[in-house]
Amino acid sequence: MTTRRQSTPNSSRRSDASRRAILTAAFDLVGEVGYAKLSIEGIAARAGVGKQTIYRWWPSKGAVLFDAFLALSEGEEGEAALPDTGDLEADLKTVMRATVVELSDPRYDEPMRALTTEIAHDPGLAAVYRERLDEPMREIKKRRLAIAQRAGQLAGDLDLDLAVDVLWGPLLNRWLQRTGPLTPEYADNLVKTALNGLRPRG
C-alpha cells in the first residue's frame, strides 16, 4: 500500500528547502568556527541564500542555531520515548551511555557548547530553550520514570523533575566544565549511584 503525499506549492517547497539549508549550514558552521565567529553572513554564504532570507525568519544567529538544534531533535528517530525493557537501571544506563557518546562526538560537542553558553548569558533564549527543547525532552524522561514509579521501582513521593536533574545534571555539568572524562563507566556509575543514593542500603 502506498501513501499519497499532498503536493506542496512551489514557493512553499522552495522555502522549506532554504530553511533546511540554513539550519544545516548554521549547525555545521558553528562546529567549524565556534559561536563567536558564527555570522549571519557566513550562514547565508554556506546555505546559498541571501542574508535577507535569514533575517526574514530569524532575528539573530542564536535564534537560527536554536532552530537548528530543534530540527535535529525532531528529526531523531527514537527520541519520542526512552527504552523500556522493564529494567529501569539497564534502560537508564543505555540512555546515559548514548548521551556520553553524543557529547563526545566532535560534530555535536562545539555546537552544543555554543547553544548552552548562549543560554547561560541570554535569559530570553533560555526561556525559549526551556519551553521548546528542555521541557519536551524532560517529559519524555519523566514518562519513563513515571512507569517505574507506578511499578514501585522508584520512591512513591519522588519528584520526577528533581529525579531528571539528579540523573542528567551531573553528566551535563561534567561535560560542560570539563571536570573529568566522560566514559561509559561514568554513565553506569552515575545511574547506579543516583538510583541507590549516597547512603548505605540495608
Added chain:
Amino acid sequence: MTTRRQSTPNSSRRSDASRRAILTAAFDLVGEVGYAKLSIEGIAARAGVGKQTIYRWWPSKGAVLFDAFLALSEGEEGEAALPDTGDLEADLKTVMRATVVELSDPRYDEPMRALTTEIAHDPGLAAVYRERLDEPMREIKKRRLAIAQRAGQLAGDLDLDLAVDVLWGPLLNRWLQRTGPLTPEYADNLVKTALNGLRPRG
C-alpha cells in the same frame, strides 16, 4: 602576644596593591558589562594602572578573571571546611542553601557565568580551573563526605568524586541553563534525594 610582620620592599608592596586593584576591577567590570565587553583596557582604566602592567602578569582577560575568582575563594572565611555538626543531611543543606544564595546574588551571577562559559569553550582554561579551583574545592567537599563515610552514614563503596557530582551537578546545571528557579526548597530536596536515592527505601 603580637606577631611581627616581615616588612615588604616598597616595589613588591606596590605590585601587590596593583594586582589586587586589577583583580577587583576585573570582577566588578564583568558583572557590569558582561564577559564579551570586558577588555584589558577597561580593567586597566578601572584599576588605575597601565595596560602593560596587566599584560606583564596575564596573557588574556580570561586569565585575569580566573585569578580574580581564585583570590575571592582564597579570601573567603570558612571555605577551608564544610560544617560538621554530625548531621550530614543538615550540614549539606546548609552548604547547598548558601550556594543557592551565592548563585542568586547579581554581584556573583554574571562573573560566574562568564567564567563558566569561558571554561566551556577553552580547554586550556578548563585545565587550570580544574587544578586550581575545582580540585581544591572538591577536596574540601570530599573531606566532609569521607568523615560521614567512616561513620557509616554513606555507602562504604561510594565513589566520593561521583558523590560530589551528584550533589552539586544538578544545582549548577539548573543555575547555568536556567531550567528552573533556585530556591532553598530545591536545595533541601536535592540533598535529601541524592542521599536517599531515587529508589524506595525499605
